[in-house]
Structure formats: C-alpha cells, structure tokens
Amino acid sequence: MKNNFSQTCTDATGDFQATLYAATYILLFIPGLLANGVALLVLCRFVIKKHKAVIFMINLAAADFAHVLSLPLRMYYYINHHWPFGSFLCQFCFYLKYLNMYASICFLTCISIQRYLFLRYPFKAKDWKRRYDAALSVAIWIVVGAACLPLPILRSPDSSNSTNNTCFADLGVQQLTMGASIALVVVAELSGFVVPLTVIIFCTWKMRQSLQTSDAAVQHANEKQKAWQMILVCAAVFFICFTPYHVNFPIFMMVKQNAITNCAIYQSTLHFHSISLCLASLNCCLDPILYYFMTSEFKERIFQQTGAAIWHRLASHDSSTGVISAGEMGEGGQQNKSVLLGYLWTLHPHRFEGTGGTGTDSKER
Template identity: 30%
Template sequence: MSVLLPRETVRDREAPRKWLLQRLVPPANLTSGNQSSCNVHNHHSSTKVIFSLFYTVLLVFGACGNILALCITFQRRKKKLNSTDLYLVNLALSDALFTLALPGRIAYYILEFDWPFGDWFCRATAFIFYMNTYVGIYFMTCVSVDRYIAVVRTRHPGRIRKMSRARGVCVLIWSLVFLQTAPLLLRPMTRRMGDKLTCMEYFNFEEIPKLPYLLLGACVLGFFLPVGIILVCYVRINLKLCQTAKENPLTVKNGHHRRAFTVILVVLLAVLLCFSPYHLNIVQFMVRKILYHPSCREQQAFKMSLQVTVAFMNLNCCIDPIIYFFAFRGYKRRLLRIFRNSGSMGTSSTAKTHSESNSNSQPPGSVSV
C-alpha cells in the first residue's frame, strides 16, 4: 500500500540528491548553458570613468617619476654606479617602458572595454604588462639581497657585489622574464563579446589546458618565492642591526646600515601593497576552479576584483621612484637642484621678457634711468 507524501516533503528529500549530483557530475555537463549566458563584462557605467582617470594619472606620474630618476642617476658622473644602483636603473627603465602601454589601456576603458587597436597591439600591451610586473618583482628582490650582502655578509661583500656579476644578473632576469612572457605574443589576446572586442582579459585565456595549475605555478615562482627572499633579508638585516647596537651603541648612527634597512622596508611594503592583492586574488580563484566550477556571480565578482587588483599592481610604477629616493645618496639634493634650476630658468626668462617689453615700449631717443 503506497503512501502519498506531501509535495514539500518530496522536495526536501530531493535537495540532498541534487547537491550530491552537482558535486559528482562534471561541471561542464551541468553548467554549460549557464557558462555561455554569463556576461562577465557587464560593468557599471562609473567603471570606465574611474579606471580611465586612474591610468591617466598613473601615466603622468609614472613617466615623469621614472624618467626623472634615470636622469638623476646618469648625472652622477663623479661616482660610478654600484650594484644596487644598477638594479634600480633597470627597475626605472622597466617602469618607463611600461608607461608606453598605458595610452592603449586608457582608450580601452574610455570605450567601455572595447579594444580599438587590433589583436597585435593587444599582444604587445600584454607582453609589456607582464614583463614589467615580474621584472619589477625580481629587481626589487635583487635590491634586497644586495643590501643584505652589504650589511650582513661584511667579510667579502666586494667579491659578491662585483659589477660584472650584477650585469650578468640583470641580463639573466630580462632573459628569463622574456622567455616566460614571449608566448603571449604567439596567441590571440582579443575576444569578441557581443559588439565589443575585449583585450587581455582573464576569460580570454580559459581555453588554455591546465590554466589554473599554470597560473598557480607562476604565482609561486613570480611572487611568493621573491617575497619570501625579501622577508628573510629584512629580518636578517634587522637582527644584524640589533646585534651591532648591543655590541657598540655608536654604530646605531651609521647611516649606511640604516639606509639599507629603510630600502628593504620600502621594497617590502611596495611589493606587499602592489603585488599581493593581485596574486592572492588569482590563487583563491584558481583553487576554486580546481575544486568546482564557479557560478556566474562568482565569475563576475572575480572579473571586477581583477580590475581593481591589477590597478594596484600597476601602481608600482609610481611607487618605485620612492625606492630610488631612499636608495640613492644625494637623490633628494639633486632633485631639489633640478626643480630649483627649472624655477630660476623660468624666473630669468620672465624677467628677460619683461625687460624687453619695457625697452620696446620706450619712445625713440629716450634713455632708461
């Protein structure tokens, strides 16, 4: 004899079964329709204004700050560059090159995520973007290691910090990052979404096999490992300064050691502020991609958070000149001299123009007193 159960009871019994099926059946079989109908590029109208203004400010300050740093560095004719200076010069050069890619991104945001320059220019922009990101992280790591050697490994620092070795390290970093990012030039970076052509968006790469594992590996090698090295250098220098202060309190006033500590502290803060939000965001979403298929709402949230964290990461081209300020001796003095000279040149040219106008306004034959 069968018993008829209420409809609500049947639904309650079916709920656990549906949940189990969603966990056991491959996500592609369950959400392929939802995936195709999920619009991750549906942004608020204020997004284009915020990001276009942000990258415009970034372009102005990033270009001016890094070009100024390069000019000040190469004006130091009396003193040769050391290994730290060489790493910072490469960092400034990378940031200055990165600003060349910003006008295209500004136009992309003004047009509401519609790329007008074609696929090859999008590939070049992506290549420059990722080159700058990881070249910057690696050279910041080199600066930290170099300061660690100068302060902690004081027995034979000159042997390790030879300029020939520093040049070799620079060539090695540029070569490795180039080999890592060169594949971006070999695959399409654009994707048609309705009536718009998107450029360098994460969802344009989803067809790459094993993409979550590749990105997790890139985050470990390109971010977490360098951050670990910078942290070790920071802690070791701090311990060295504390030990030296106990043995000889007069050495606390040693400007060389304090400057090395300040440089690594600024580098560490810059890396954590600019690069950690992006890489942590990538890691959490890739882990979720491996465990299950994210819903449309999760994909949209990740897309928006990716825009914000990428903006933070690009901010490093404006923060890097602060590192130069603390690392270079006499940087502040030379910077003030440049502004003072430019101001005096403007004042003298104004005075000259004013005197010429006065002389021209006098009648013929008159003599100025």
C-alpha cells in the same frame, strides 16, 4: 550552458571594469611618466657614476617606464570600448603589463638581497663589480620575458567569441586541461610570488635584527638604517602592489576555467581581479620612492637641478624688468640670491655648512 553562464556574469562586471581601469590609468599616466622618466635620466647620467648598486634600480625604472608608455592605448580602449590598432599591438600591450609585474618583482627582490648582503658582508661588497648586476639583469629579462609569453597567447582574440575590436579584459581565456591549469598556477605562484615574498621577508627580518645590535659605529649604523629603509620600502611596494593579484589568481583561474559556477563568486572574483591589476599598475608610481628617498645621490642631484632651475628663473626675471643701474642690479640680484639660498638651506642645511651663510664665501676662499 557554461558559455551562457559566463557571458551573463561577465556582462554584469564589464562596466565596472572599464570605469575602474580608465580612471586608474588616467591618474597614473602623468605621475608615472614624469617620475620614471626623470629617474632614468638621473640614474643613468649621474648616480651610476658614484653608486655601485644602481643597476637594478635602472632596470626597475625601465620596466615601469615601458608599462607607462602603454597606458594611453589602454585608456583609449576602456573609454571608447573599441580597439582599432590590430591584434599584435593588443597582445604586445597585454604582454608588457605582465612583463612589468614580474620584472618588477624580480628587481625588487634583487635590491633587497643586495642591500642586505652589502651591509652584512661589507668587505666582499667592495669587490662586487657592476657588470655582475648587469649580467644578472640581462638574465632576469630573458627568463621573465620567456615566462610571460604564454600569458598573451592564453588571452588571444582568437579565443574570444567577440570580434577583433576587443582587447585586454574583454578577451576570452582559452580553456585548458585541469593539469595544465594547475601547473600554470603553481609555477606562477611559486616563482612569481612565494619565493620572492619569502626572500624579501627574510631580508627585512635579518636587517631588523642587525639594527638591534648596538656595537656598530655611528657611520655603519646610519648605513644600516638606510638599507633597512630601502628594504622596508621594497617590502611595502611588494605587499601593496603584487600580493592582492597573486592571492586572487588561483580563484580567477578556476572562474575562467568554469570550475566555479556560482555567479556571485564569479562576479566578486572578477571585481577583485580588476582591483588587483590596478594595484599592480600602481607600482610604477611607488617604485620611484626607492630612488628619491633612499638613494642620497639621487636626492642630491634632484636638489641641484631644482636649485639651478630656480636660480635661472630668478636671473631671467631680473634681466626682463627693464634698464636699471648696475648698482640696483647687483643689489636686486644679491637679494634674490639670498632668498634662494635661505630657502634651499631649509631643505638641505648640510650642503651649506661651512660656507658662512653665503654661496660666495667658498669661492673667495
């Protein structure tokens, strides 16, 4: 009776889930791949040399990048409704989804705590070593990786009534005892949502209070403002991406364990579960906002690389226009350079202060 009820209601939501997942992953793949790939390159190669509090950002970008790499397989399945890659790869992609979610939650929380503590205790922050962040990151990966292991096991192909050509949302859920279901929900909600949410709200609130004090120097006030903006972005990403899933998760477990037998509630819960998982995947495109807008070194490095690329294209264009006189070449090159410097000055005028309006003055001096 329960199986027939579950099958009927699930069939009614299958097309909606497949269309939503496929569309979402197609939209997220290219931006997520480019944003996190560039972020990892810039953070690991340039920013880490100048910025002490960047280890958590690197780990956050790595978690997002790993999830993005699994999206093509998800797109293939939801478009073709067929999984030819075997059970292990299915479970591994399923595992990466939740590993990314809870690792991102942990690293967003760590970024918020670190920003708050560094601004609250600046002298102690100077003694903080980068290896402490690295050790804490390793511990997070170990704990989160172990905690997420039961999730793909609960959704293994062996628990589904269908063939092994199914994966992801079409997998069945193993029936648990009432005690095991309650324990799973309580642990996941407390450790993966309630505690991080409380910490992020506390850091946001304390930073807001700190900004309201008017006895700080201008430079320190600017640092506080930047820290407040980063914590605010962490809170926004957390609320947008992870709150809907964890609000719906207890009801989803009740539905999957057949504790709720109303078909309307069943279908509504599965619909919202699909939407919440898509919002959770959105974090791979929202997290790079932290790196670009809130880390000055990251922004400057992107600016430098972009300017160099534009200058290289202009130089290549000049060299390909044919044989011209040395005077004409110098005049054309100077015009291109002036146009480029004028454009870049509008984006970052502080980088050209004191140069006299040209890029050659600093060299001449």
